[in-house]
Amino acid sequence: MIHDLKIRESRPGDAAEIERLYVDAFPDEDLVPLVRELLDFGPSVVSLVAVREQAVVGHIGFTFCGVEGGNDKVALLAPLAITPSLHRQGIGSTLVEAGFIQMQQAKIGYVFVLGDPAYYSRFGFKAEDKVTTPYPLPAEWRGAWQSVALHDAEIPHAGKLSVPKPWHHEALWTS
Ligand SMILES: CC(C)(COP(=O)(O)OP(=O)(O)OC[C@H]1O[C@@H](n2cnc3c(N)ncnc32)[C@H](O)[C@@H]1OP(=O)(O)O)[C@@H](O)C(=O)NCCC(=O)NCCS
Secondary structure, rough: OOOOEEEEOOHHHHHHHHHHHHHHOOOOHHHHHHHHHOOOOOOEEEEEEEOOOOOOEEEEEEEEEEOOOOOEEEEEEEEEOHHHHHHHOOHHHHHHHHHHHHHHHOOOOOEEEEEHHHHHHHOOOOOOOOEEEEOOHHHHHHHEEEEEEEEOOOOOOOOOEOOHHHHOOHHHOOO
């Protein structure tokens, strides 16, 4: 584990450093518009940064969501990025685990993610087929849609994940 790493909620003054992280960590994708919308979205988004030597070296977002037709309190984990020169030193895992603690405090029972199972399975994520994405995923991404129960929460109602506005852009789910 990297030394002197501090995890805290992001502040408005972190925005430029957070955006830079996504430019560096995702050279082929422009996640900056999504990140800006999430940072401005207010209390339904939990945004945490990892800080080392006063520099933001990692960021994770969680968005509170629902499931259409049910009353489930669930969340979507995304996005997540770490400074490329500091990959594989435990920063991503530290942010995921810190986020889970906050989700449990907020009484969130299930967290969903669209990501690489090779990475997310270590946190207990498993393929999800009852709750579906807001838009149909391309066939090659289907195994990437996963969920984890944070405590002995009831399995969510079957239905489509109901997401707030920053997640309404179809391209986030289909390309
Ligand atoms: C994926 C990412 C967030 C992981 O963060 P990180 O700080 O490098 O991850 P950690 O150091 O906590 O990794 C924990 C474990 O996962 C492994 N791991 C890291 N990235 C991985 C990947 N892409 N695929 C599979 N395993 C991975 C590490 O080797 C480590 O394994 P170990 O504990 O057995 O040694 C980071 O590499 C990143 O920002 N990548 C570019 C952006 C991205 O892909 N974000 C995720 C979007 S779904």
